[in-house]
Amino acid sequence: MNYSGIKYADMINGKGIRVSLFVSGCTHCCKNCFNEETWKETYGNKFTEKEEDEIIEYFKKYGKTIRGLSLLGGDPTYPKNIKPLLKFIKKFKENLPDKDIWIWSGFTWEEILEDENRFSLIKECDILIDGKYIDNLKDLNLKWRGSSNQRVIDIKKSLEKNKIVEYI
Numbered sequence: 001m002n003y004s005g006i007k008y009a010d011m012i013n014g015k016g017i018r019v020s021l022f023v024s025g026c027t028h029c030c031k032n033c034f035n036e037e038t039w040k041e042t043y044g045n046k047f048t049e050k051e052e053d054e055i056i057e058y059f060k061k062y063g064k065t066i067r068g069l070s071l072l073g074g075d076p077t078y079p080k081n082i083k084p085l086l087k088f089i090k091k092f093k094e095n096l097p098d099k100d101i102w103i104w105s106g107f108t109w110e111e112i113l114e115d116e117n118r119f120s121l122i123k124e125c126d127i128l129i130d131g132k133y134i135d136n137l138k139d140l141n142l143k144w145r146g147s148s149n150q151r152v153i154d155i156k157k158s159l160e161k162n163k164i165v166e167y168i
């Protein structure tokens, strides 16, 4: 898996102060995508154990002030990203069990539920921002998403209640 960047102390992508990992690879081709270069799975650098450990060490150093990890892209649910992200999440949780994980996907909640592979990744996370970016639904007042079709979903509660529970 390749990644285009890691943003430390990110206050935009998710609640609180976070570490954001931007992975490469996306098939959605949304019009006016904010990060078009990341569509190519080969864009950026290889995400290796070195980067995994750097992120974990950063949390250990600044743990109290950093709330969690955000996974963006590209699309973290792009097929080739699922296995490496699952591996990283497992290690992340073993080291930092009290941190939350937010994930963005161009697929909707309903589409993810129908795809075993994508679901295996989503269910390890806490919050999902779902769906493609739709340019004519763009709304700059929205938090954590670009267009009004996208939802901020509490994954655990939604699975528990068997219906979408949006995160407030």
Ligand code: SF4
Residues within 6 Å of the ligand: 026, 027, 028, 029, 030, 033, 034, 035, 036, 038, 073, 074, 075, 105, 106, 131, 132, 133
């Ligand atoms: S899903 Fe995200 S990265 Fe992919 S094309 Fe749409 S806006 Fe761009």
